[in-house]
Structure formats: structure tokens, C-alpha cells
Amino acid sequence: MAEMKFIVVLVLSLCAIFPLSLATSNDFQYCSKKKNYDVKVTRVDITPYPIQRSVDTTFTISASTDKSISSGKLTIEVKYFFFSVYSEDHDLCSEASCPISAGDFVIAHTQALPGITPPGSYTLTMKVKDDKNNELSCINFDFSIGFLAEEPKAVADS
Template sequence: MPATFNISANTGDEISEGKLIIDVKYFGFHVHQETHDLCQETSCPVSTGDFLLSHQQTLPSFTPPGSYTLTMKLTGEQGKQLTCIIFDFSIGFVSVADN
């Protein structure tokens, strides 16, 4: 089942290209990194003002329960960092009841 991240953002300058870099840590240990073309996550060019960044992520069939930290960096032309969003989340066990 995919998880969807919708991030409302605002820019003072038009963004014509860029990258979305996602880094995941599990209990503080780096476990995953991926890079996406910004124009596949939102419509380019991004006009001055408000915009929505939407990313869908499918977790592996077995994702260990515990504490995770996800860092999303958005870079523009020449790799200039535009923003960095860091948030923590937890994955727990799901109990299956017998009928």
C-alpha cells in the first residue's frame, strides 16, 4: 500500500527544474535514499506563489516496525537547495484477528 506525501509550498521565484531527494533513517541508521525529477512530482515550471508537491511511496512488503526519520530536500538549478523538510514517523505491528 503506497503512502502519499502532499506538501503545500510557496516560492518567490519560478522553478524550471530540480530534484526531490529523499533520505530515510531507521533508529538513526541510514537505510534508504532516492532522487526524483521535480517535474515528475509537480507541474513545471513552478510559478511564483503557492504550489503542491505530491510524492507517492510504496513501502517494502516487510517494513520493520520502529522509529523512522525522513528528510526531503528540494534542489533547483545547479543543485541549489531550496528547502529541507525533516519529520519523524513510526511504523507499528498490525494485529490480525481470527474470525
């Protein structure tokens, strides 16, 4: 009987821990519900999750398009509650393999949040634009930073 309790506790623990290592979200929203974007987003993955300060976090966007994209720009804006706190532009081809052929593709952006990042709710808006600055897609999704900061682990010299 004790062995069965151990297995139940182990399974429940794994069920609680596994979702923390990878967040998959289909809870993103398009910036405009009326616009028919050329790039259709199907999934957003965040690793590791929950997001930690001073640790590289990768936002992986799975998408598809009916058009070939040879170059463009990826704009990322982060809002803390409703206040814009960060914005940057990237060459689309540094975040995805260009040229992007018609079909499925992935955009992956990795970044570490500063150690002084305050806890709370954030909204990330990502815009994909072509080389003529036409908006191909725009999505936003929420994420949060917890109140407890994890200290970076020290590596001992050998």
C-alpha cells in the same frame, strides 16, 4: 436513552477513526534553522495514515516560493531511528507541475513501503534543489510503522 448512547459511541468512534485516514503535520522541521530557504513549506499530509506496509502512501508537501522554478531535483532520505535505510532522487517536475511559478504549489510523492519494513520510528528528510544543485528547501519529519502488519486483501475472481 439507548439511542443517545449509540449516537455518542458512533461520534466517538468516528473521531477515533477519521484521524487515522489522513495525517496532517505541521511538526516538520527545517534541516537548518539558520538558513533562509527559497521554498517555504507550510504543511505535510500523509495518506493513508497510519502508514502500512505494501500500500501506496502519498506524502503531500504544501509550499510556496517567491521565485519561479523551471526544473530541479527532489531528494528523499529515510532513516530508521538514526540509521540511513533508503535514499532516492526524483525529477522535481515529476513530483510537482513545472514550471513552478512564484506562489503556492504542491509536491506529492507516492510510494509503497516493502512488506518487510520493520516496525518502529522513521525520519524522512526531503530536499528540493534547483537545476544548478542549489538547495531550495530541506525539511524532515517523523512517522512510524506499527508492530502489526496488515495483510493485503485478496480480490476474488468473478
